[in-house]
Amino acid sequence: MSTLKEIAQYVGVSSASVSIYLNDNATNRISPRTKLKIDEAIKKFKYQRNMFARNLSTSKSNIIGIIFPTIVPMFMNDFTNPILSGVQSRLSANGYAMLFFPSFAGTSSEIAKRQLTASVGCDGYILFSTGFCSLQDILANVQELQNLQKPYVTLNIPELDLPINQVILKDLDSTLGIEYLLGKGFRQILLVLGREKDVHTRSMMKKIPNLLKQRGIPFDDRYVIYGNYTAEDSAKEFSRFLDMGIPVEAICCMSDIMAASITTAIKQSGLSVPEDISVMGRNNSLYSRISDPQLTTMDLHMFEAGQSAANLLFDSLAGGDAKQKVAIAGTIVERKSVPKAGRDSLASRIDHTFSLPACRRHWYSVV
Amino acid sequence: MSTLKEIAQYVGVSSASVSIYLNDNATNRISPRTKLKIDEAIKKFKYQRNMFARNLSTSKSNIIGIIFPTIVPMFMNDFTNPILSGVQSRLSANGYAMLFFPSFAGTSSEIAKRQLTASVGCDGYILFSTGFCSLQDILANVQELQNLQKPYVTLNIPELDLPINQVILKDLDSTLGIEYLLGKGFRQILLVLGREKDVHTRSMMKKIPNLLKQRGIPFDDRYVIYGNYTAEDSAKEFSRFLDMGIPVEAICCMSDIMAASITTAIKQSGLSVPEDISVMGRNNSLYSRISDPQLTTMDLHMFEAGQSAANLLFDSLAGGDAKQKVAIAGTIVERKSVPKAGRDSLASRIDHTFSLPACRRHWYSVV
DNA sequence: TTGTAGGCGTTATCAA
DNA sequence: TTGATAACGCCTACAA
Numbered sequence A, B: 001m002s003t004l005k006e007i008a009q010y011v012g013v014s015s016a017s018v019s020i021y022l023n024d025n026a027t028n029r030i031s032p033r034t035k036l037k038i039d040e041a042i043k044k045f046k047y048q049r050n051m052f053a054r055n056l057s058t059s060k061s062n063i064i065g066i067i068f069p070t071i072v073p074m075f076m077n078d079f080t081n082p083i084l085s086g087v088q089s090r091l092s093a094n095g096y097a098m099l100f101f102p103s104f105a106g107t108s109s110e111i112a113k114r115q116l117t118a119s120v121g122c123d124g125y126i127l128f129s130t131g132f133c134s135l136q137d138i139l140a141n142v143q144e145l146q147n148l149q150k151p152y153v154t155l156n157i158p159e160l161d162l163p164i165n166q167v168i169l170k171d172l173d174s175t176l177g178i179e180y181l182l183g184k185g186f187r188q189i190l191l192v193l194g195r196e197k198d199v200h201t202r203s204m205m206k207k208i209p210n211l212l213k214q215r216g217i218p219f220d221d222r223y224v225i226y227g228n229y230t231a232e233d234s235a236k237e238f239s240r241f242l243d244m245g246i247p248v249e250a251i252c253c254m255s256d257i258m259a260a261s262i263t264t265a266i267k268q269s270g271l272s273v274p275e276d277i278s279v280m281g282r283n284n285s286l287y288s289r290i291s292d293p294q295l296t297t298m299d300l301h302m303f304e305a306g307q308s309a310a311n312l313l314f315d316s317l318a319g320g321d322a323k324q325k326v327a328i329a330g331t332i333v334e335r336k337s338v339p340k341a342g343r344d345s346l347a348s349r350i351d352h353t354f355s356l357p358a359c360r361r362h363w364y365s366v367v
Numbered sequence C: 001t002t003g004t005a006g007g008c009g010t011t012a013t014c015a016a
Numbered sequence D: 001t002t003g004a005t006a007a008c009g010c011c012t013a014c015a016a
Helices: A004-011 A015-023 A032-045 A051-058 A080-093 A108-117 A135-147 A176-183 A199-214 A231-244 A256-268 A286-290 A302-317 B004-011 B015-023 B032-045 B051-058 B080-093 B108-117 B135-147 B176-183 B199-214 B231-244 B256-268 B286-290 B302-317
Strands: A063-067 A097-100 A124-128 A152-155 A165-169 A189-193 A224-226 A250-253 A278-282 A296-299 A325-328 A331-333 A364-366 B063-067 B097-100 B124-128 B152-155 B165-169 B189-193 B224-226 B250-253 B278-282 B296-299 B325-328 B331-333 B364-366
Touching: A004 A015, A004 A032, A015 A032, A051 B051, A063 A080, A063 A108, A080 A097, A080 A124, A080 A302, A108 A135, A124 A135, A124 A302, A135 A152, A152 A302, A165 A302, A176 A189, A176 A199, A176 A250, A176 A278, A176 A296, A176 A331, A189 A199, A189 A231, A189 A256, A199 A224, A224 A231, A231 A256, A231 B286, A250 A256, A256 A278, A256 A286, A256 B286, A286 B231, A286 B256, A286 B286, A302 A325, B004 B015, B004 B032, B015 B032, B063 B080, B063 B108, B080 B097, B080 B124, B080 B302, B108 B135, B124 B135, B124 B302, B135 B152, B152 B302, B165 B302, B176 B189, B176 B199, B176 B250, B176 B278, B176 B296, B176 B331, B189 B199, B189 B231, B189 B256, B199 B224, B224 B231, B231 B256, B250 B256, B256 B278, B256 B286, B302 B325
Parallel strands: A063 A097, A063 A124, A124 A152, A152 A165, A165 A325, A189 A224, A189 A250, A250 A278, A278 A296, B063 B097, B063 B124, B124 B152, B152 B165, B165 B325, B189 B224, B189 B250, B250 B278, B278 B296
Antiparallel strands: A097 B097, A296 A331, A325 A364, B296 B331, B325 B364
């Protein structure tokens, strides 16, 4: 590749002149004739500026580092993909590139640390947590990020009592889905959770017994199974549950995939949804719309959360130093797998306008 | 952020010494005492090296630029996600980061050009084409990439008669699925294609009439509908097809999503799959396994194609200058939506070992 | 309208 | 074992 200097030499001007022209084609500090000559030379040598040299010189990269600690391949997860997509769409619209660092083996905080170490120079960062991040890991990562003294936003991370920019999926560990089913009058509700050890799962489990107690329902841990967010595991665990022979009226799943898988299992066992058993999913993914019957589901608004994180970052990048906490509320999308009849204590959370992902309605509450 | 120089000054050595130590902790060119002092200083100032300065100095970035021209948000596509995932997993394992450039409005070649212009300095590139890239665009992009004089690989791009590294999804525009159904003895086959104008769709359409003619089946364009890869459009088009009242024995869809959507439509119309109509999907995605009945599908091996592209890039990066063309053959995964009975002319293409995506079997043919 | 010179933060080559 | 010093390629005052 040719360099600025070479172009300048060829044209017979200084590299400063070429640089000035390149950074502002319309400048009047360079004569039209010189401009023409520079254009020619650039075409002739197929010159393109070196991004790293520019970044170094200007201390600005237009690159946002994505700190995403994972031990499985990225872009294969129906929960994090929409979040990443939201981030990407906003960053892209504002001219920022996204840098994904390598993610090897190790604890999540080791990975994040390595990712951060390799990344100094980005204009800002977005810190994700994934399924295998412990709270301790997350705090270590935030600490590490703080050292970089660059704007950053945390995303998909439990609410932290720290003065940092954070976007929170308010209903990631909430009991909204269960409350919805309780509101319909169901009392024997099977919970299909994700991974037993995940931060969010644990947080949710802490709230369940009390919630039930308030309605006079004793907590029975046989009504909790872990499907690991996969179709296979949830089907297996569900069949084990059925074998116990205890009654169920409704099933509250922490992902559409698990809900779809269990719906199929129910139908195959000769029962029908929602006549015999109601099923509720989560994420409002394509699975919930392809499933038969279409699934009533909870939408956490992941895409919007991603967009929101990018927006917070832009605020920071623009010099705003107020740390913001944006909580994004989930909504319930009523479809066919839960009967509409029954009293609704959660009217305000039900999204009646919903049709397609593109026209999502949502609201932000800046805490 | 502190710099090397500051650390060196604090310790009382030259920045060269610190640099040497940082690049090789085990060096014996630096005394143990100095090493200790440097460690302290680094900890004290929370020093981390600036990536761009390193890149500039070493002409090596450990960053691979992903040229991905799209007008819709990334990471929302069940076809490209597994490809990206394959790329990511290999790059990551070898310590490379992935840089995604902003993608605005414009033609795909304008976007690619802007992405490339902003990217000089990456160690290598992977060029994607997406649904809205015309062949002309693609050729322009390749040309542009050539100028950068860096290793690159094209991926998800129609086979090009150029001496460049390319990974080809051999069956992306092949008639394998149709041949499979023909082999089962079906003659009235509905084709559910993606977008009418896509390069791959057109390429496939060119082959269909001949294929049918060979078996003595006249080509009837009422047996071709376009579902735009969405559940909604394919359901709509399918219902329009049904209204025509012409007979169908089997349906060959270019995505599992469309196949799942159509399967649901068939069941809702009172018919059953595969007893009344056989349905075949493509991609071997989660949809094909969640669908009821589970879908017989064609696996293009996108994940492996992504891995393969990364591998080709590594070869190039290591100095290998033989341009390689790797064609990845698709396989058919037999499940429940097509009866197993019937003569099989394609035995070698049927993947009997298949169970989960993790244990994919595939083969490469280096052309 | 153009050129000079210094700097961005690191690495690499010598010489000491 | 260490220190000068010159790159790397570009940007930006400031001077001319």
